[in-house]
Amino acid sequence: MPAVIAATGVVKSFGEGRAARRVLDGASLHVHPGEVVAILGRSGTGKSTMLHLVGGLDRPDAGSIAIAGESVTGVSERALSRLRRTRIGFVFQFFHLLPELSGEANVLLAGRVRGASPDAAARGQALIDQLGLREVAGSLPHQLSGGEQQRFAIARALVNDPPVLLADEPTGNLDTRAGAEVLRLLRAGAEEGRAVVMVTHESAAADIADRVLTLRDGRLVP
Numbered sequence: 535m536p537a538v539i540a541a542t543g544v545v546k547s548f549g550e551g552r553a554a555r556r557v558l559d560g561a562s563l564h565v566h567p568g569e570v571v572a573i574l575g576r577s578g579t580g581k582s583t584m585l586h587l588v589g590g591l592d593r594p595d596a597g598s599i600a601i602a603g604e605s606v607t608g609v610s611e612r613a614l615s616r617l618r619r620t621r622i623g624f625v626f627q628f629f630h631l632l633p634e635l636s637g638e639a640n641v642l643l644a645g646r647v648r649g650a651s652p653d654a655a656a657r658g659q660a661l662i663d664q665l666g667l668r669e670v671a672g673s674l675p676h677q678l679s680g681g682e683q684q685r686f687a688i689a690r691a692l693v694n695d696p697p698v699l700l701a702d703e704p705t706g707n708l709d710t711r712a713g714a715e716v717l718r719l720l721r722a723g724a725e726e727g728r729a730v731v732m733v734t735h736e737s738a739a740a741d742i743a744d745r746v747l748t749l750r751d752g753r754l755v756p
């Protein structure tokens with residue numbers, strides 16, 4: 535089976551001239567459907583940067599990145615934005631729900647973007663039920679617990695049934711129980727055939743991974 539995430543020789547620097555720092559220096563990452571990969575590494579080694587590049591939130595200086603056979607590098611901003619909206623689900627440490635919309639509306643909005651799958655609304659409602667969020671569906675993010683907010687964020691990430699799920703410290707802001715539930719949901723996302731990549735500091739998160747990679751000296755190593 536071909537890798538659904540195929541990133542090869544990724545290079546990324548920040549800063550200019552003498553202040554320039556090469557954060558990624560030939561990093562490669564290949565993830566297959568159904569697989570959970572955890573990325574560990576010291577603070578500032580470039581874990582989030584790698585995740586952002588794989589997700590098309592930023593562009594590498596060199597190297598190639600493809601998601602489900604579609605290039606992320608060297609495509610127009612418009613094509614990249616469509617790829618991000620329909621092929622990739624993002625989960626962040628601080629949830630990033632829109633504060634003025636209910637949990638349910640956050641999920642449904644993500645299912646109404648251009649290029650979204652036609653059954654996204656029905657899927658969103660099913661996810662709200664499956665993730666135990668029905669009773670709080672109408673609440674605003676600030677009225678929800680961290681665990682509830684993250685479950686809405688996961689429902690939002692899954693509403694377009696993307697083949698790739700990217701999570702940046704998804705349990706970093708949660709207590710142990712809510713964190714365990716989030717990890718179970720990410721694992722379940724992989725069981726449905728998605729490629730899941732998670733940046734984490736927590737060993738419990740690495741425990742659910744099929745593979746653990748470490749970012750060191752600009753590369754991902756086993």
Ligand SMILES: Nc1ncnc2c1ncn2[C@@H]1O[C@H](COP(=O)(O)OP(=O)(O)OP(=O)(O)O)[C@@H](O)[C@H]1O
Nearest residue numbers: 548549557575576577578579580581582583584733
């Ligand atoms: N947009 C940016 N502009 C300038 N420097 C940046 C930018 N994004 C990241 N960096 C720098 O690149 C390095 C790697 O950052 P990154 O957030 O990827 O690390 P990380 O491994 O995820 O760290 P942490 O575990 O602390 O979250 C850091 O030195 C950071 O300051």
